[in-house]
Amino acid sequence: MQLPLKLERRSNQTLQSQLFEQIRGLILSGKLKPGTPMPATRSLSEQLGVSRNTVLLAYDRLIAEDYLQTQEAVGTYVNSHLPMDSLVLKAPTQPLVLPEKPQARRHPVLFRGRAQKVANSQRNRLAMDFRVGRLDPHSFPVKTWRRLILRHLSAGGSNLTEYRDPAGILALREAIANHLGPARGIAVTPEQVIVVSGSQQALNIVARLLVGQGTRVVTECPCYQGAAYVFESYGAQLHPVPVDKYGLQVSKLPPTPVSLAYVTPSHQYPMGSTLSLKRRVQLLDWAGQVGAYLIEDDYDSDFRHNGSPLTALAGLDPYGCVIYMGTVSKSIGAGLRLGYVVVPGELVEPAKTVKALLDSGNPWLDQAVLADLISSGSYAKHLRQIRRMYLRRRDCLIAALKSHFGEVTLSGLEGGMHVVWHLPPNFPTAAEIQAIAQEVGVGIYTLESGGAYDYGYKEYSERTLVLGYSSLPELQIREGIARVATALTNTLGHSKQYHPDSPNAGQSKGRPSPKSKVLSN
Ligand SMILES: Cc1ncc(COP(=O)(O)O)c(C=O)c1O
Structure with missing residues (x-):
């Protein structure tokens, strides 16, 4: 760790006391939290270009005044028992006096948007x-995940240190493509699969590709906040279409051009209806007629309690217009932040580019573990159990x-x-x-x-x-x-x-x- 310290050699204050004051300031302002390990004296002296003795003396004083603690074989760290509340209050609160300089008005924040509350504060x-x-936290496959993590960690080599394909590692994209055939009736190639940080990122990628100011986007009404808010934040003109007990009321879709429609056919969110086969076909035909892409959010389709699941829209699509989204948030755990989006051929390259711009790809280790879990059959077994x-x-x-x-x-x-x-x-x-x-x-x-x-x-x-x-x-x-x-x-x-x-x-x-x-x- 490199501390943000700057010593002034021409100051009247000694280097040692400058160091003492600055570290104390970092602790009192809460920037160095109780329990944080301090850099070794040798590395701090190298960072600052001062003698090690200067650092040692500053540390000694900080230890003497109880700001730091030292423990053999552990090192020096910020005193874990500092009464931070009272100390921070007592810290000198001299206002920062800056020389008056003309300042232009800063650029306004351009982003306008709201987000769904995923964490439950109650x-x-x-x-x-x-x-x-x-x-259920107890349903997480801890044992298997731990075993796979350890296995991949020890054999990870350069996978852990190098960047990989931003669209995801091939093993996982293959495993997902192979899973979707039998599970959802969708025939896809691994190239069409892009690994993402949950459906939320998939929605952002699609919106970045297809939605701009005034773009017409159909959603179900009521619908998933996480989707509507994403489209809204890109300037979409949202067009709600009501749902009934058979799902989206396809007859109420607008006849005029629409760029994108977001639907949850397996289990409408939130009302829970399943889009009938007849309506699925009608919806696809509508998309074909008005030139819309359809986002099929298949978030919880793994859990079908009565009868067999209906084939996904993506498996019935004669127009190549369905963008299919899946997530492990409902099957393994939302904490993993892992999901995937399957895009039609012409969107593969642009979607990969957006993914690369967003984060250069998901963490390799989690992807490798999930790939193994799916291809070994453990995932299917886990799904059956839950x-x-x-x-x-x-x-x-x-x-x-x-x-x-x-x-x-x-x-x-x-x-x-x-x-x-x-x-x-x-x-x-x-x-x-x-x-x-x-x-x-x-x-x-x-x-x-x-x-x-x-x-x-x-x-x-x-x-x-x-x-x-x-x-x-x-x-x-x-x-x-x-x-x-x-x-x-x-x-x-x-x-x-x-x-x-x-x-x-x-x-x-x-x-x-x-x-x-x-x-x-
Ligand atoms: C309709 C819908 N889609 C997707 C998700 C999952 O989102 P994520 O994969 O980003 O966790 C949820 C979660 O609540 C949802 O309700």
């Missing part, structure tokens, strides 16, 4: 979190909701990792229920706080909750829903209002009785 306050799309687990958890959640709230109206059950609960008219709004649940340590979410964008169409958001079941063991699912039911009853003071057996159900506040059912879409 997480530690919640005993049971039904956050959508989250994995699919079974999610199915049990989904069923447990449905049963818990029914046992506390009667014949609830649910959708999105056929696949994925969350269910959508359509609230009956006699229930409080989704936001009210979310707040009541949070008070008792349970996270259940409105569409917006669950990461969806409704374009202001409140009929979706006010009476719909999304509940992810993938990260919670069955015991916690049952306990969480029981707590919400009790809290609703207590808070609203109508103990019988929400119970299915209640003769009052649906009668309070003048609201009509709910006609509850489970929608199978």
Whole structure:
């Protein structure tokens, strides 16, 4: 580590005391944090071009005044027990006096945009979190990942020190191409596959290629915030098309030219419907007619609970217009930040160039491990295991909701990792229920706080909750829903209002009785 120190040889202050003051300043300003190892005296003396003795004396004084600590065989480091709060406050706060110089107005920040909140700030306050799309930490294949990491690390050689193809290592691109054939019915070459840091980066790459100020982009309504916000940040003119229980309402697509449409056909985000085969074909024909590219975000298609998965749009595409996105965020873990995008031939080179401009490629080690995991069959085995687990958890959640709230109206059950609960008219709004649940340590979410964008169409958001079941063991699912039911009853003071057996159900506040059912879409 090289510290930002600058000694002034012509100063009246000795070099040693300048060094002392500057290191102390770095500690007090929080730039050197407690516990940070200090550079060895020899290397610091070389960096500064002063004698080692000067550094030794400065360190001695810092140690004597408790700013630094030294430990045999470990070295010298910033005292881990410094009372930083009070010290920083006590540090001289002399304002920096700069000579007055004429200064031109700085360039404005050109970027305009907003981002979806991926990290859940409430997480530690919640005993049971039904956050959508989250994995059970225990499901991460730690043993296999560790074994593969160690194997590739020891044989990594120059792979660890050199740059590689920004589009991703060939072994992984081949493994993904081979996986997509049987799993999703898509025939692709490894050259078309670009490894990315999650779907979010894929969206940025595509937007950089195709979206500029005023570009018309169709999205589902409601849709995934992460996608809408990316297009918006590139200046897109967004065109929402509503979804129903069969997915995107293809008949409502605009007949005029559109550059791009973003869809989630396997399990519409957030409403959970599966786009029917008929609509898939119609959507492709529409794209062919208006000259649009289609982004197929297949984020959680690995989890199909009823029947077989429908072939992906990319596997049915006669126009070569589908850009297919996949991620391991839902199958292994979002912390890995790994995904891929499969692009039509003419986009391969431009997409690779954008990827290179963004980050020169993903870390080699993670790619090598994932390639091995997929091609060895461990990935398929892992998917089978968690699919079974999610199915049990989904069923447990449905049963818990029914046992506390009667014949609830649910959708999105056929696949994925969350269910959508359509609230009956006699229930409080989704936001009210979310707040009541949070008070008792349970996270259940409105569409917006669950990461969806409704374009202001409140009929979706006010009476719909999304509940992810993938990260919670069955015991916690049952306990969480029981707590919400009790809290609703207590808070609203109508103990019988929400119970299915209640003769009052649906009668309070003048609201009509709910006609509850489970929608199978
Ligand atoms: C619709 C949709 N697409 C993609 C993702 C995954 O994004 P990433 O791969 O960037 O983690 C999510 C995650 O919540 C999602 O809901």
